[in-house]
Amino acid sequence: MAFRNILLSAIIVGICTGLLYGLFQHFQISTIIYAAEVYEVSEETAAPHPHSDTTTHHEHSTEAWGPEDGAERIGYTIGADIAVAIAFALFMISLMALHNLKANKPQITPMTGAAWGVASMIVFFVAPAMFGLHPEVPGTEAATLENRQGWWSLCVALTAAGIAVLYYAPAKLKLGGVVLAAVPHLMGAPMPEHHGFANTDPVAIEALTQLTSQFYLLTTVGMAIFFVVLGTLSGLAVQRFVKLDN
Numbered sequence: 001m002a003f004r005n006i007l008l009s010a011i012i013v014g015i016c017t018g019l020l021y022g023l024f025q026h027f028q029i030s031t032i033i034y035a036a037e038v039y040e041v042s043e044e045t046a047a048p049h050p051h052s053d054t055t056t057h058h059e060h061s062t063e064a065w066g067p068e069d070g071a072e073r074i075g076y077t078i079g080a081d082i083a084v085a086i087a088f089a090l091f092m093i094s095l096m097a098l099h100n101l102k103a104n105k106p107q108i109t110p111m112t113g114a115a116w117g118v119a120s121m122i123v124f125f126v127a128p129a130m131f132g133l134h135p136e137v138p139g140t141e142a143a144t145l146e147n148r149q150g151w152w153s154l155c156v157a158l159t160a161a162g163i164a165v166l167y168y169a170p171a172k173l174k175l176g177g178v179v180l181a182a183v184p185h186l187m188g189a190p191m192p193e194h195h196g197f198a199n200t201d202p203v204a205i206e207a208l209t210q211l212t213s214q215f216y217l218l219t220t221v222g223m224a225i226f227f228v229v230l231g232t233l234s235g236l237a238v239q240r241f242v243k244l245d246n
Contacts (some may be wrong), residue, residue, distance in 0.1 A: 002242060002244050006093050006097060009234075009238075009242060013085070013093070013234055014082060014083075014086025014088070014089040015085070017226060018081040018084065019081075019082060020226075021081050021222060021229075022077065022082065025077065025078075028222065029218050029219060030077065032137065032211050033138060036139055036208060041199045085226070092234045096238040098244075105167075108235045109235055109236075110235040110239065113234050113238070115231070118227065118228065121224060123159045125223045125227075127184075129219075130220075131189075133148055133151070134216060135219040139197050139199055139204075140196075140212070141194055141195060142192050143192045148190055151184060151190050155184040155185075158180045158184055161177075161181075162176075
């Protein structure tokens with residue numbers, strides 16, 4: 001019964017959160033992405049292929065599939081937002097239920113759920129993005145994907161562990177939480193060899209610089225909406241529908 005309630009609650013919370021964030025993303029963030037894509041430099045432009053047109057045509061024909069611009073792209077984007085939100089909600093509601101069962105702390109409410117949402121934003125966005133890997137518009141030079149993924153995962157894991165230690169551990173061990181959260185930043189995030197944009201046209205650089213600032217701000221707002229709504233609704237679900245027996 002408890003597992004069913006957790007699963008159903010996660011689906012409902014995820015749909016509500018993902019849809020709200022998806023609409024914000026469509027009207028605020030995606031417009032910036034579309035504008036930046038205009039200035040992207042294609043691989044063929046950046047490094048012309050020495051072979052014949054037949055080879056070039058073959059390369060184009062084997063490109064990875066992507067949704068068409070318009071309704072298809074919007075639908076897939078919002079669908080992905082909802083799927084991610086459901087996964088986050090399942091994880092958060094499960095942890096909240098475990099907290100209510102095991103922790104010697106106040107029981108979860110929508111208000112404390114919002115605080116969990118803020119903590120989640122720190123873990124998944126603020127720590128890795130604001131202090132290391134900033135949100136990037138299309139066309140931005142970036143470090144190797146594998147290196148960024150590895151550092152991001154390490155940063156998220158240690159930040160989450162650090163916050164957990166700060167909240168749950170005895171006072172004499174709380175400094176360890178600060179140390180854990182600081183480790184990835186002492187190591188430093190992977191950076192590209194050359195900072196800037198692939199398109200070196202001055203007009204493109206100026207436009208992409210402005211778009212980057214807007215993207216950074218609106219992505220932060222979007223993440224705040226996502227995690228605070230997710231935490232609040234998850235707290236409400238745990239308070240009303242999820243009860244675990246000792």
